[in-house]
Amino acid sequence: MSDAALMEASLVAAADVDIRLPLFERFFAAFPERRASFISVDAASRRMTDETLQMIHGLAAGEGWVWPLVAELVFTHRSYGALPIAEYDAFIDMTVEELGVAAGPAWTGEAAAAWGRHADALKAMIRKARADWASAMPAGAPQLAE
Ligand code: HEM
Structure with missing residues (x-):
């Protein structure tokens, strides 16, 4: 089975669970000072x-829209302050982990590995977008906090 198909099976298994609530609780427990950045959680x-x-999932499926969307995301997130790259990494990892909890027995080793591979690709893409903005537009680029 392809990575994209494995990942779709996890999404179907988790479809009835709203993972954003435990996800944001975990995220704010790890980064309590960030809660104030949100006007509407x-x-x-x-x-x-x-x-x-x-x-x-789009990265696993080879979708061409992922890169422009990531570039835009990184740029618009400059409004929320100098977001450390570690917070992007943590948010991505926590999202995948909460999906795994919600998917229950459908969260096989294969599914977890597929999500992990493309989560790592998203982390790398966010790094590239931050670096590209910093080099293309130093004055208006997202601040690169470490
Ligand atoms: C891959 C990771 C992420 C994605 C896809 C993402 C996506 C989004 C989107 C789509 C919005 C809504 C923008 C709008 O409606 O105008 C948003 C808002 C926001 N994001 Fe993210 N984000 C990510 C990571 C992060 C991280 C790591 C932080 C750090 C804390 C963060 C902080 C915020 C804040 C503060 C807002 C505004 C919330 C508000 O005004 O209430 N995001 N994000």
Whole structure:
């Protein structure tokens, strides 16, 4: 089975669980100072959770829209301050872990490995987008906090 098909099976298995609530609780427990950056956790958590899963799956499926969307995401997130790359990594890892909890027995080793591979690809793409903005547009680029 392809990575994309394995990942679709996990999404179907987790479809009835709203993972954004435990996900954001975990994220804010790890980075409590970031809670104040959110005007509406309810609104942002829907989009951040869905779009993170869509991007990871899109990478597995070879979708060409992932790169421009990531470039835009990194640029618009400059409004929220200098977000350390470690927070992007943690958010992505926590999203995949919460999906795994929600998928239950459908979360096989193969499914976890497929999600992990493309989650790592998304992390690399975010790094590239931050570096490209910094080099193309130093004055307006997202701040590169470590
Ligand atoms: C792959 C990872 C991420 C994706 C796909 C993503 C996606 C999004 C989207 C789509 C929005 C809504 C923008 C809008 O409606 O205008 C948003 C808002 C936001 N994101 Fe992210 N995000 C990610 C990672 C992060 C990280 C690591 C942080 C760090 C804390 C963060 C902080 C925020 C904040 C503060 C908002 C605004 C919320 C508000 O105004 O209430 N995001 N994000």
